[in-house]
Structure formats: C-alpha cells, structure tokens
Amino acid sequence: MPVSSRQSITPGRLLATSEGASKGVGPEGPVSDHRTALIDPPGESFTQIFLEALQPYLAVTSLDYIVISHVNPNRMATLVKLVEQMPGVTLVCSRPAAQALRATFPNWDHRIRAVCPPHDTLDLGQGHQLQLIPMPTPRWPDGLCTYDPATRTLFSDKLFGAHLCSDALFDEDWRQLEGDRHYYFDCLHASQTKQVQTALDRITALSTQWLAPGHGPLVRYSLSRLLNDYRQWCQHQQHQTLRVALIYASAYGNTAVLADAIAQSLVQAGIAVESINCELSDPAYLAKAIEASDGIIIGSPTLGGHAPVQIQTALGVVLAAAKTKLVGVFGSYGWSGEAVDLLEEKLRDGNYRFGFDPIRVRFSPNQADFQTCQEAGAQFAQRLRKQKKKQASRQAITETQANRTEQAVGRVISTIGVVTTRQGDSHSGLLTTAVSQASFNPPGVMIAIANNPYAQRFLQPHAPLVINILKEGRTVRRHFSAQPQPGENPFAQVAHHPAQNGCLILDEALAYVECTVQSWIPCGDRWLVYARVDEGNVLEATGITAMQHRTSGRQP
Known part of the structure; x- marks a missing residue:
C-alpha cells in the first residue's frame, strides 16, 4: 500500500x-x-x-x-x-x-x-x-x-x-462521492x-x-471510473450549444478569482466556458477561441493606470474579429481601476452589446463581490440565449427537402437502455438507444438493435430479457456501447443483481422491466424485437429517463 x-x-x-x-x-x-x-x-x-x-x-x-x-x-x-x-x-x-x-x-x-x-x-x-x-x-x-x-x-x-473532509482515507464508498466529484x-x-x-x-x-x-x-477503488468520468464531463462541456470565451490576466490572483466565480455561474447555466489566461496564450490561439465562441468576457487588473499588454492585445483581437458577439468586462484594482474603463469604452465604441454591467472590485474580492459575479454570469447566460434565438429566427432556411426530412426524423426521441439476456450461465448486455412501448394489453415493448452477429443471442424464441432503463447523467452506458471482445466482461465494471428470470439488473438503472421475446423482424440495418413485459420495478424514485436526442435521421 x-x-x-x-x-x-x-x-x-x-x-x-x-x-x-x-x-x-x-x-x-x-x-x-x-x-x-x-x-x-x-x-x-x-x-x-x-x-x-x-x-x-x-x-x-x-x-x-x-x-x-x-x-x-x-x-x-x-x-x-x-x-x-x-x-x-x-x-x-x-x-x-x-x-x-x-x-x-x-x-x-x-x-x-x-x-x-x-x-x-x-x-x-x-x-x-x-x-x-x-x-x-x-x-x-x-x-x-x-x-x-x-x-x-x-x-x-x-x-x-x-x-470533502472526513476520516476516510480511501474511496471505499466511491458511489457516495460521485455527486461531490462532479460538483468539484x-x-x-x-x-x-x-x-x-x-x-x-x-x-x-x-x-x-x-x-x-x-x-x-x-x-x-474507482480509479478507472473516475478517469472515464472526467473524460465524459469534458466532452459534455464541449458539446454544449453555447460557448463563452473568458479571457483574463491576473497580477495578484484577484482577477482570476473573479473569473472563476463568473465561469462557475455560466457552467451552472448550461454554457460551455473556455477560460483563457492571455498571459499564456498567443494571439492566434485567442483569435481561434474568439471565433468559435458566442460570447466574450474580458477581465483585467490595473497596473500603473493601464491594462496589461496581454489584455490590450486580446482586446485588439476581439475588436477585429467579433462584431456581433455579446460581451462583458470585469477586473480588480488597487487604486483607480482604469483597465476596466478602457475595456468598457473600447467595446461600447464598437457597438457591442453587454451581457452585464462592468464589474470593478478593489483589492481582494469579498462575499458580496462573489455574489455579484454569480449574478452577472447568470444574466449573461440569459441574454446570450435570447440573442442567439433572435439570430436563429433571422437565418434563411436553405436546406433541401431531403435534409428537412432527415431533420424531422431526427426529432423522434427514444429511451436509452441496456438490454441483458442469458444463455445458461453466460450473460450478455447491449446498449440500445431505441426502446419504446409497443402494446398496452398485454404490455409490450419494442427494441431496435444493430443487425450484427452479436445481436443473435437476443433473437431467440421466448428468450428472457431485462431492459434496464438508464438515468440521465449516469455513465453506466459506456460499458455496453460496443460489442465486448473475447474474454471481456462488462458486468464486472458495474454493480448488478439477478432478476427473477435470471437476467441481470443494473443497480444504477432508473427502472427495469423483465420481458420475454415474442417476435422479431429485420428492418434495414436494425432488428426490431417485440417482447412481452412480465415484471418491472422503479429503482430510483427521482431522476430523468435518459433519452436519445438527434439532429438527423441518419444518425444511429
């Protein structure tokens, strides 16, 4: 040890x-x-x-x-x-x-x-x-x-x-840490x-x-899971529809602290944030980040009555490349605070719209200053969404009828689940992004699964199944997203217990239903399986069902 x-x-x-x-x-x-x-x-x-x-x-x-x-x-x-x-x-x-x-x-x-x-x-x-x-x-x-x-x-x-501060040295109760780790x-x-x-x-x-x-x-005890969680959380931020470039320099750490508070508020509002310490970034990188963003927030200390050279360079990049983006400015100072005034003046002269009133903090920020930053971030997110909505309504729709059809089909949503079955003592699991109720009397469900050799084990007359309905935000799906290689056991990575029909129930599922396969038919690149529901239960009283949202009918 x-x-x-x-x-x-x-x-x-x-x-x-x-x-x-x-x-x-x-x-x-x-x-x-x-x-x-x-x-x-x-x-x-x-x-x-x-x-x-x-x-x-x-x-x-x-x-x-x-x-x-x-x-x-x-x-x-x-x-x-x-x-x-x-x-x-x-x-x-x-x-x-x-x-x-x-x-x-x-x-x-x-x-x-x-x-x-x-x-x-x-x-x-x-x-x-x-x-x-x-x-x-x-x-x-x-x-x-x-x-x-x-x-x-x-x-x-x-x-x-x-x-967290407790007497626990190791992460034996790592499941209890998931919320704290994600918040951190x-x-x-x-x-x-x-x-x-x-x-x-x-x-x-x-x-x-x-x-x-x-x-x-x-x-x-949760090393591989935590590494995977970090990757998934990073990807989630990158897939947000709205992005803000948060550019700053910080001489004594005070401006950086304000930047962190604004960033946290934006993230909580569902905005992807890219923090850029312009003391460590070159103009080319800044220009690329600004071009990819929907909004720009600039923070600067005041040094000798001026903004640092790096901030002045970043301001020049913003003024040259981003005429229609929402902006905000903030900063800390010791005496006069001219840097924030400079940023505000130049951006207003360029007819930029501000997402919040400029924030000026003298010396180290206090709790009231943090609250101001939190409110500014929330206000910026709200105004950014309104601006993007207006811009979207003005855009001409030039897609062909085929593209419009694909987009319409893409609006069909479906439940995400992990289907488990067994053959003797051998258990199999498969992620499906298409689960829906097919009949009411008797209760039945329809599952769409990929047309490949691995799927054959789910296409057996009267085969028992368990459909584990997943909860939004959980990462259990990654263990079943690909066909396991010989010798791999995805169930070893997740907590589970047997259902009455012998198939496996995933402990992290939101709910599950035990089913029996009744029939199946080939449909293009998928098998369409109809199964009768025999038993079921809700494992977690609160939570949102994980759904598959697509932008195109061509996406699986």
Whole structure:
C-alpha cells in the first residue's frame, strides 16, 4: 500500500521516502538514511497543526525536498515556516511557480529547483525516481503532478479531488462521492476542459494504481471510473450549444478569482466556458477561441493606470474579429481601476452589446463581490440565449427537402437502455438507444438493435430479457456501447443483481422491466424485437429517463 496514514484535515500532505512507501503524517516515521520529499504542504490555515504533526518525522530524518504542485500566497506562509526550520531544504516546482517564489523571496534563489518541461525526475534512491510532470491550466499555470513509478502513485494536486473532509482515507464508498466529484469538476475544471483532456492523455500513459489528489480521499477503488468520468464531463462541456470565451490576466490572483466565480455561474447555466489566461496564450490561439465562441468576457487588473499588454492585445483581437458577439468586462484594482474603463469604452465604441454591467472590485474580492459575479454570469447566460434565438429566427432556411426530412426524423426521441439476456450461465448486455412501448394489453415493448452477429443471442424464441432503463447523467452506458471482445466482461465494471428470470439488473438503472421475446423482424440495418413485459420495478424514485436526442435521421 503506497500510503499508510494521512491527516484528513489537511489535503495532500505526504512524505515520499526511498524506503519504498509514501508515508503520511502518522505514528510511524521514515527511515533516516534515505532522501525524503514532502509533497504539497498545506495553506496558512493548517500551518501550525501540520508542523506539529510533522515533528515526529523530522526527529528521525532530514527533509531534502519540498515538492510544490502550485504556489499561492496562502501556501507561501507555510513554506516560510518550513524553510526556517530546515534551511537546507530544496524547493521543487514548475517554472512559473519558481518565478513567483523568486519574485517574493529573492534570497531563496539558491534553493529553488525548477522543473524543465515536458518532465523531470527527482531521485530519492532505491528505485524511487519521482517523475515531475508540469500540468499547466489557465487557473493554475504553475500546476505540477508527481508520479512515483515504484508505488504507481500519482499525486494529482487539483485533479480528481472532492471538497470533502472526513476520516476516510480511501474511496471505499466511491458511489457516495460521485455527486461531490462532479460538483468539484464543475467548479474547478469545467472552464478548462482542453487542458484537462491533455492532462488525462498524459496520465493515461502512466501505469497508475493510486491517485492522491490535493482534496478529498485517495482514489483506489474507482480509479478507472473516475478517469472515464472526467473524460465524459469534458466532452459534455464541449458539446454544449453555447460557448463563452473568458479571457483574463491576473497580477495578484484577484482577477482570476473573479473569473472563476463568473465561469462557475455560466457552467451552472448550461454554457460551455473556455477560460483563457492571455498571459499564456498567443494571439492566434485567442483569435481561434474568439471565433468559435458566442460570447466574450474580458477581465483585467490595473497596473500603473493601464491594462496589461496581454489584455490590450486580446482586446485588439476581439475588436477585429467579433462584431456581433455579446460581451462583458470585469477586473480588480488597487487604486483607480482604469483597465476596466478602457475595456468598457473600447467595446461600447464598437457597438457591442453587454451581457452585464462592468464589474470593478478593489483589492481582494469579498462575499458580496462573489455574489455579484454569480449574478452577472447568470444574466449573461440569459441574454446570450435570447440573442442567439433572435439570430436563429433571422437565418434563411436553405436546406433541401431531403435534409428537412432527415431533420424531422431526427426529432423522434427514444429511451436509452441496456438490454441483458442469458444463455445458461453466460450473460450478455447491449446498449440500445431505441426502446419504446409497443402494446398496452398485454404490455409490450419494442427494441431496435444493430443487425450484427452479436445481436443473435437476443433473437431467440421466448428468450428472457431485462431492459434496464438508464438515468440521465449516469455513465453506466459506456460499458455496453460496443460489442465486448473475447474474454471481456462488462458486468464486472458495474454493480448488478439477478432478476427473477435470471437476467441481470443494473443497480444504477432508473427502472427495469423483465420481458420475454415474442417476435422479431429485420428492418434495414436494425432488428426490431417485440417482447412481452412480465415484471418491472422503479429503482430510483427521482431522476430523468435518459433519452436519445438527434439532429438527423441518419444518425444511429
């Protein structure tokens, strides 16, 4: 087991040692004759508690490295205390984090080790070569993940967490965590899905067995599911019909915090958001993102009475490429706040329509400022929908009659379900996006399934079936979306139990019906199966049935 103990009150505080284990702050201490790395010390609120818990370790070993996944003022307070106690320690971090530390603590230059992209290594001895992998995002441009191949543990910082604090070290009750994990993703990552997908691609290449996020329990029992959930949540954001480019720069972090609050409100309103830290983006990328967006929101600090050069460049791109898009501006300042005035003036001169009144926040935002940002995001989403509706009504319809027919057929919706059957002790499952009631007396259903050899096992006289009606938002369908390869068992990935007819009921289904096949006929590229309903039950009293919505009758 790569982690033996951890204080649940403080996220991600682990000692990685070359004795073959990553140890948390607990009663046992690491061997003293090997190099030791401390990964992610906590913020200022937990500094004293953490230092007290760390003392038993420091009494028997020296601390050689502190690996910092990202830097913020809150964490710097703890770093100061640690450096005071251990003047010989080396701080390991990404290049952007190193720049921030050197700017704040110039006398630390000799102790800072910046990671060279695309990755670097930190040798703790005895085969423990930590892989240091920069994972920059707009919100955390200094992001860094640490992977220990010896224990197959990935310290994932802001990825795969949940805003929970409990005594649970691992995710044994991972089903109870799904809602919190999704909410955490929406709050932190929904506006930076492109960078999250890049991170997922890099993580997939690792032979990871454990995830140690900065917040919430360690991921042991639901690793593959959580990785798949992250991909699905990223894809869901990309498939939203309305998109907003949220462009900002942030000198001290205050403007970034406002951007996060606006982004969260937009995501909650069903708008896809792409957060763009223009300090890290070139004009070509900005132009492409702006062109693909339906609305643009720009945030800027005021530095020396002006907007930063990167914001001025971004404003130029907006003014050159996006004459009909809804806009909004916000920003923080210390004294005068000219940057927000500049943005507003230039956009109004260009006859842009504003989705909310400009937001100006002096110094650090407070709770009232966050509420203002939340309301601004909701208002922007509402006005954006109204604008797009008006634009759509003005567009000329030039499709051919064939295209109109395909679109009309595409409006036919149907229930999504997983059909299970059995032949002896062998169980089979198949995803179908076309389930509907076919008769009332006796009750019967119609199922459309693909015309292929695998479907033959569902086309047997009087064959028993269970139709598991899926709930909107659940991810169980991915296990049955393709024909399993020899030796694969999709049921091993989902909780299930047998029905009275011996077929399998999926525990995550919204409802199920037990059926008996009565007849079937070939219909084009599908088999149309009619089955009599014998039994059924609702597994979850609340929830929306998963439906298949299509834009064209040519789509399966």
